[in-house]
Amino acid sequence: MSEAVASNLDTPKSGLPGLVDDWTSDKQTYHVPWGKAMMWIFLVSDTFIFSCFLVGYMTVRMTTAEPWPLPTDVFALSLFGSDPIPLILIAIMTFILITSSGTMALAVNYGYRGDKRKTMYLMLATAALGASFVGMQAFEWTKLISEGVRPWENPWGAPQFGSVFFMVTGFHGLHVTGGVIYLAVVARKVAKGHYDKKGYEIVEIAGLYWHFVDLVWVFIFAFFYLW
Amino acid sequence: MSAEVGQQHPLGIYLKIWILLFILSTLSYMVDYIGFQGYLRWTLILVFMFLKAGFIIAIFMHVMWERMALVLTILGPPVALLFLIGAMAIEGDYTFGARVDYFGANPNAEPLPVTHIGEHEGEAH
Numbered sequence: 001m002s003e004a005v006a007s008n009l010d011t012p013k014s015g016l017p018g019l020v021d022d023w024t025s026d027k028q029t030y031h032v033p034w035g036k037a038m039m040w041i042f043l044v045s046d047t048f049i050f051s052c053f054l055v056g057y058m059t060v061r062m063t064t065a066e067p068w069p070l071p072t073d074v075f076a077l078s079l080f081g082s083d084p085i086p087l088i089l090i091a092i093m094t095f096i097l098i099t100s101s102g103t104m105a106l107a108v109n110y111g112y113r114g115d116k117r118k119t120m121y122l123m124l125a126t127a128a129l130g131a132s133f134v135g136m137q138a139f140e141w142t143k144l145i146s147e148g149v150r151p152w153e154n155p156w157g158a159p160q161f162g163s164v165f166f167m168v169t170g171f172h173g174l175h176v177t178g179g180v181i182y183l184a185v186v187a188r189k190v191a192k193g194h195y196d197k198k199g200y201e202i203v204e205i206a207g208l209y210w211h212f213v214d215l216v217w218v219f220i221f222a223f224f225y226l227w
Numbered sequence: 228m229s230a231e232v233g234q235q236h237p238l239g240i241y242l243k244i245w246i247l248l249f250i251l252s253t254l255s256y257m258v259d260y261i262g263f264q265g266y267l268r269w270t271l272i273l274v275f276m277f278l279k280a281g282f283i284i285a286i287f288m289h290v291m292w293e294r295m296a297l298v299l300t301i302l303g304p305p306v307a308l309l310f311l312i313g314a315m316a317i318e319g320d321y322t323f324g325a326r327v328d329y330f331g332a333n334p335n336a337e338p339l340p341v342t343h344i345g346e347h348e349g350e351a352h
Contacts, residue, residue: 019295062319065332157338222276
């Protein structure tokens with residue numbers, strides 16, 4: 001016992017023995033800043049919220065005997081007078097979100113190196129990409145609403161299509177919007193040097209939230225748009 | 228490894244994963260663009276989805292470098308969702324069957340064709 005505690009003090013064990021030590025040594029379990037642990041717990045709870053939406057969508061799509069509108073046609077878009085290209089806007093939105101995840105990962109990296117300027121600019125780039133994502137989503141909503149899609153009806157098939165679309169993409173868009181504001185605030189504080197003494201974990205914590213928003217989109221893209 | 232000093236890793240790994248995510252996104256878009264159907268479509272969608280999700284969680288969110296106690300706290304509880312998905316799939320299948328068998332719903336109905344606004348004028352929008 002004393003041996004385990006002593007070894008825990010200098011270099012904690014990894015893997016399963018580390019798990020046992022972390023939970024049994026009568027002290028702080030998670031060796032991360034408290035803000036990071038709390039962000040993870042929030043993200044796990046948010047996972048359940050999005051999962052409830054997606055499982056509800058699955059159930060509704062399985063149970064309805066009315067035909068489900070084909071997303072590949074519904075979200076097709078003509079660019080510069082071309083024939084409608086299937087899902088093209090959604091594909092562009094996916095690439096934008098992945099690009100923003102990349103810039104965020106770099107921001108976290110430069111944050112830990114103490115490069116304030118690069119961290120701030122990369123975070124602002126991430127926020128700008130997120131804002132353009134929301135803009136495209138607003139365009140998509142406007143287009144579908146003008147074509148007669150409502151939460152209770154649409155011109156093509158099962159009325160549940162509209163409720164799922166507005167609910168799931170709306171809730172995700174709300175997360176992106178919140179993330180843009182969050183990143184802008186943290187970027188401003190980085191630039192002002194508020195984290196010089198505290199350390200740059202806050203950038204990683206904001207990054208976790210942003211990557212989570214990207215992660216949720218991976219599932220929405222697969223299950224709602226591609227399925 | 229130690230979380231006290233934060234997660235510091237070489238830039239290269241982020242750039243590689245970034246490119247990989249681009250490739251995987253392109254591939255999953257191609258599934259729709261090429262128009263694969265049936266089990267092939269669903270399998271490809273799921274494979275690309277899980278690969279993308281896995282790389283984001285493991286590398287971008289640094290889970291593969293975290294201590295086991297935190298990893299299990301993150302990845303453990305969502306396993307319960309598998310039971311929810313399973314239960315709702317069984318229930319959904321039953322409801323659909325009841326609608327077809329007892330309420331005369333047509334199980335093979337096709338959705339109405341989609342016409343976009345302005346399409347008949349040959350306008351892009």
